[in-house]
Amino acid sequence: MKYAVLFVVALSAWAQAPRTREIDELNWMEFKQLVPQRIQTVLVPTGTVEAHGVTHNGTDNTIPTAVARRIAPELNALVAPVLNYGITGSLEAFAGGITISPEAYKAFTRDLLRGLAKNGFKNLIVVNGHGGNTEALTQVLEEVGREMRVRTLIVNWWSYCGDLTLKVFGEDGGHAGWNETAMVQATHPQLVRKELYNENLASPRAIPGSWTAFPFPSSIILYQPKQGMVRFDEAKAKEYFSSCSDKIRDLSKDVIAKWNLAGLYQ
Numbered sequence: 001m002k003y004a005v006l007f008v009v010a011l012s013a014w015a016q017a018p019r020t021r022e023i024d025e026l027n028w029m030e031f032k033q034l035v036p037q038r039i040q041t042v043l044v045p046t047g048t049v050e051a052h053g054v055t056h057n058g059t060d061n062t063i064p065t066a067v068a069r070r071i072a073p074e075l076n077a078l079v080a081p082v083l084n085y086g087i088t089g090s091l092e093a094f095a096g097g098i099t100i101s102p103e104a105y106k107a108f109t110r111d112l113l114r115g116l117a118k119n120g121f122k123n124l125i126v127v128n129g130h131g132g133n134t135e136a137l138t139q140v141l142e143e144v145g146r147e148m149r150v151r152t153l154i155v156n157w158w159s160y161c162g163d164l165t166l167k168v169f170g171e172d173g174g175h176a177g178w179n180e181t182a183m184v185q186a187t188h189p190q191l192v193r194k195e196l197y198n199e200n201l202a203s204p205r206a207i208p209g210s211w212t213a214f215p216f217p218s219s220i221i222l223y224q225p226k227q228g229m230v231r232f233d234e235a236k237a238k239e240y241f242s243s244c245s246d247k248i249r250d251l252s253k254d255v256i257a258k259w260n261l262a263g264l265y266q
């Protein structure tokens with residue numbers, strides 16, 4: 001009887017959700033119990049510090065962190081601390097912008113991902129919040145995947161959720177446009193400074209080969225002229241955040257299931 005009770009207690013402790021899914025908030029003993037025995041997946045939010053219309057300069061950090069936190073329980077994943085500096089491009093000149101050189105960024109992210117792999121994670125999923133990082137991250141994820149025999153995935157949320165932008169807002173979005181601002185409005189409404197907004201803060205994006213400008217003249221960069229102007233609709237913002245998160249969760253689940261099915265780097 002005693003053993004049966006002990007067994008049930010042990011089993012329920014095993015089945016219990018971890019105290020927190022934030023790597024930053026776990027101690028080493030807790031981490032040791034979780035990874036890799038119970039948890040093999042880590043979500044790594046990446047962003048940068050740059051101007052975003054009327055939301056905060058850390059918008060690209062806030063969004064992937066919020067998405068990762070939301071989907072971590074359903075993926076049985078932990079969330080790594082956000083990598084909150086990145087490769088800022090043509091918006092660096094706006095006040096507060098900071099950029100890391102691609103060489104330094106790649107070297108740093110390579111070591112970061114290697115460190116996660118060494119700690120026992122098998123599935124390294126980068127939820128990226130900033131387009132300037134994409135090329136470097138894609139290269140590094142492939143390198144680390146091969147070298148450490150781990151499975152890697154990068155999701156650029158604004159691009160992967162482009163269909164949802166059209167569905168929810170009825171038009172295309174933009175950098176710091178309605179869609180990106182909505183992701184902040186849904187999760188951190190106090191960081192959206194609606195009263196500072198006017199449509200002159202926006203410009204359509206440069207068409208490669210047609211024109212480019214450095215610095216880019218606006219931090220709200222519309223993917224299509226006259227589409228994606230910010231309208232601050234709270235219900236749409238919430239719908240967009242939750243449907244984007246669900247879509248990224250489903251992709252991650254599917255990719256992990258197919259990695260398992262194919263027996264890749266198990």
Ligand SMILES: [Zn+2]
Binds near residue numbers: 130176
């Ligand atoms: Zn952004």
